[in-house]
Amino acid sequence: MQRLGTVSRTAQNLLIVRCDGEEHPGIGARAVDESLSSVGRVVDVFGPVSRPYVAVTPADDVRPASLVGKRLYAR
Numbered sequence: 001m002q003r004l005g006t007v008s009r010t011a012q013n014l015l016i017v018r019c020d021g022e023e024h025p026g027i028g029a030r031a032v033d034e035s036l037s038s039v040g041r042v043v044d045v046f047g048p049v050s051r052p053y054v055a056v057t058p059a060d061d062v063r064p065a066s067l068v069g070k071r072l073y074a075r
Helices: none
Strands: 002-011 014-019 030-032 038-046 053-058 071-074
Touching (some): 002 053
Antiparallel strands (some): 002 071
């Protein structure tokens, strides 16, 4: 399991996650929360190379606004 980063905001029903460093998961990786519950899938990586952002499409049963400020992980 890899630490993904912290959800900084939502945009167009996507979770925007700020990565902790240069390393980030590939597109299609599954995003989970601290209790290992599936939150969604990585659909895009963008921003500066030194600390990129990752866009995550939330799962059907997830409310994106409730995850702002939470740390996510990639499996």
